[in-house]
Amino acid sequence: MVAQVEDWIADDPDPVTADELTRLLRTARQTPEPGATEPLADLVRTDADAARADLADRFSGLLQFGTAGLRGALGGGPHRMNRAVVIRAAAGLADFLLGELEGASPAPRVVVGYDARHNSHRFALDTAAVMTAVGIEVLLLPRPLPTPVLASAVLRFDADAGVMVTASHNPPQDNGYKVYLGGRIVTDAGRGAQIVPPADAAIASEIAHVPSAASVPRAASGWTVLGEDVVEEYARRAAAVAPGGDPAARSRLKVVLTPLHGVGGALTQDVLRRAGFGDVTLVAEQAEPDPDFPTVAFPNPEEPGATDLALALASSLRADLVVAVDPDADRCAVAVLDPRAHVPAVGPQTPQADGWRMLTGDEVGGLLGADAAHRARAARSTAGTRPTLASSIVSSRLLAAVAADAGLHFTPTLTGFKWLSRVDGLVFGYEEALGYCVDPAHVRDKDGISAAVRVCDLAARLAAQGRTLVDALDDLARAHGLHATGQVSARFTDLSRIGATMAALRERPPTHLAGSPVVEVVDLAAGTEDDRGGLPPTDGLRLLTADGTRVVVRPSGTEPKVKAYLEVIVPVARDADRAAVDAAHTTARARLDELAADVRAALGLDGG
Secondary structure (H helix, E strand, C coil): CHHHHHHHHHHCCCHHHHHHHHHHHHHHCCCCCCCCCHHHHHHHHHHHHHHHHHHHHHCCCCCCCECCEEEEEECCCCCCECHHHHHHHHHHHHHHHHHHCCCCCCCCEEEEEECCCCCHHHHHHHHHHHHHHCCCEEEECCCCCCHHHHHHHHHHCCCCEEEEECCCCCCCCEEEEEEEECCCCCCCCCCCEECCCCHHHHHHHHHHCCCCCCCCCCCCCCCEECCCHHHHHHHHHHHCCCCCCCHHHHHHCCEEEECCCCCCHHHHHHHHHHCCCCCEEECHHHCCCCCCCCCCCCCCCCCCCCCHHHHHHHHHHCCCEEEEECCCCCCEEEEEECHHHCCCCCCCCCHHHHCEEECCHHHHHHHHHHHHHHHHHHHHHHHCCCCEEEEECCCCCHHHHHHHHHCCEEEEECCCHHHHCCCCCEEEEEECCCEEECCCCCCCCCCHHHHHHHHHHHHHHHHHCCCCHHHHHHHHHHHHCEEEEEEEEEECCCCHHHHHHHHHHHHCCCCEECCEEEEEEEECCCCCCCCCCCCCCCCCEEEEECCCCEEEEEECCCCCEEEEEEEEEECCCCCCCHHHHHHHHHHHHHHHHHHHHHHHHHCCCCCC
């Protein structure tokens, strides 16, 4: 391995990561000095062993390029995110584009964006330099900006590809590289969306053929840095996703907003202001971009504690709503005051004790989906088309019921917006992990900012009637039954156990779940196309019980986990009063708890 490490150091264009690897290699080669005391000798050997293990991991292979592009920890070596890896990736993508458009004129056009994470700007400049050197037209966003701005620019400039340097809501030590295709490369409903097979494999193959970073030409200039008009155009369109509305109701809505130290704060606040929501207070401690995310353990609004500052501020200001966008602002989380969540406080009163709670992604998806269905029906009388709602196979079945009730198409997809955003006729799509696409004509991806506008619009309209988002959720329960969802996940350090866990579940699926017999088991990797609802094969298992309870189990695409997505449906009468809906919630919580325990047992987690 020593020669491999030395060769990589010699090829590394970044003196910081080259020096990091040099120090690691030096430590790995250390042996105790003759005559050293045993404690000191042990310390030297321990440090050397740790350095060798670190190097073995860094050189376990080139960071793999897939449908999520690249994502990994920052650092030196081929299995990390660094300039050498990014330069190779940019060269491979450039070769792919030139091959796809061989002989075509004009040259390929690529838009490049970046967030405020460590090295994001540097990686974006390297990408621009590599592509410009081989004749590709590069348009670089003017500053660190949210992912939806890049996605919208791919469509606006009819670009053949887009690159966004971001690791979204990953920890601060990570970065990533997302790729979109459009223009002349993808011309169907997936135009401007993230890559899917076989494009990912074709790009990966080109990257694998790049011999070294030093062999890749890089231009010193020649790309175009876009002006602020690209941000202005995005903001104008995002603010317009909820036209009309009562200006007075919007001005009265009191919103607390947190961007979790990401790049979405100022732009989201500006877009909301343009849409008429003037009373928006940013969480000061999290308002400015900071690549270290100092106030949160994990900058993901789904994670416990991530929105505590926002909830505390909302409680003190008596706000109506909390909106959180993740660091690259492609996801949106919402918190509300829910009387059912109120608990008597034993100690100091907390926002949670007051009744503040985060809505689940499925709850927000149901609300936005019903709103989109209403808008689509109103527009259809003149457009003459039958619009489509879509959600991933692990998301709630509520959206399918909403679509059926509205006379709209519904399309289930595999997980990930790379699939959701390429659905024909899409007017709204979502996945349970807080991703919503409310304006597919302009952003073929999840967009936390435009979703926030729609959520605030709905909240303002309800407030004008003396109602809340919780009341709207109760209305959906009365119309379609109470759909309650949850998750069970198992994290593995031994990755081989992921496959073994899935194999064991396939061989011995449970016969009962939450007291109801399992009536259907579909292997999503091997079942028939009809079983899978027309979807391509994917590693997963779907179980359905006699009472409609559903469980989907699949390995995570981004973490060393097996995840189980749980859903129970409790019937609710259309004329049910508040007490009856409350009782349905109590029943649903109890069934979800029982279901989670059964699923943990089926996964061999022994209740852990």
